[in-house]
Amino acid sequence: MSSLFSRAMCGALFLSAFAFGIAQAQAAGEVNVYTLRQPQLITPLFDAFTKETGIKVNVIFAKDGLAERIAAEGGNSPADLFLTADIGNLTDAVNKGITQPVKSAVLEANIPAQYRDPEGHWFGLTARARVIYASRDRVKQDTITYEELADPKWRGKICVRSGQHVYNIALFASLIAHNGEEKTKAWLEGVRDNLAKKPAGGDRDQAKAIFAGECDVALANTYYFGGMMTNDKEPEQKEWAKALKVMFPNTANRGTHMNVSGVVLAKHAPNKANAIKLMEYLSSDEAQRIYAEGNHEYPVKPGIAVSEAVKSWGEFKRDTLPLAELAKLRKRASELVDEVKFDQGPSS
């Protein structure tokens, strides 16, 4: 009798818990995310968010074309949030008219002003420095500046990906902001003439080229170095990393150029309130740690732990130029890259 009773009680409890679960999920609703960031990087974050809030996160992953897709979907787009890397891609989304501004005290408190749009159209969520990878054997100096890459002492010793790549355009725009257009053009000519070969490949390819002795220094983002140091799938990349050191340029003056990965709220977001909740969650201590650690990036929120690999490169001074200011100079930077024929490599 008692066992029947307890079984009945148990069933009732189970049923009510089940019903509660459905009701909670329905009440909490969902949020639709379009992302160019890798699944393994953000899936743990979305799972944690759902666990905490009951809000289901539907994700569309792609390698490119998502901003165009949101624009083409227009008012019928199911997209609530769009996640992408680089200030160039974030501002392109704004320029395509697919974003809307967000006013959130939580986001403003967690994300330093330099890493978000003053109008609230984009917010940085993780940060990366564009640094100089250098050969441990062949580069003896301990400090470096971006400016000195134009010095003839580096003739035939620099490797870099295309000057038109968004990562380089942001760096070059920062040089225009700090040094002016004329000096930046002369600098681009100097760096071009110091190149070991025509710009090609990605940042990791430049690391490989230094390892192979084709050049001594390269411009590259920090997280690739973390990726190489910990690459169990392609252990030869660990050897590349061992042959290199990370040099943070300009630490004696303005600091090292910083860029971000970030998020925008879609103009026609059907689940706007949930989308803002997810944005705020991504800026929280817990999410900042998981997000930045997953790709060896820096949290945008100060005081959050970084991965062991990131820690091993040490502290450095960050350039505090607001990315919104830099964004205005991207077009000019791109024109200068063409004007000096940077991607054609050394002129002599």
Ligand SMILES: [Fe+2]
């Ligand atoms: Fe990248």
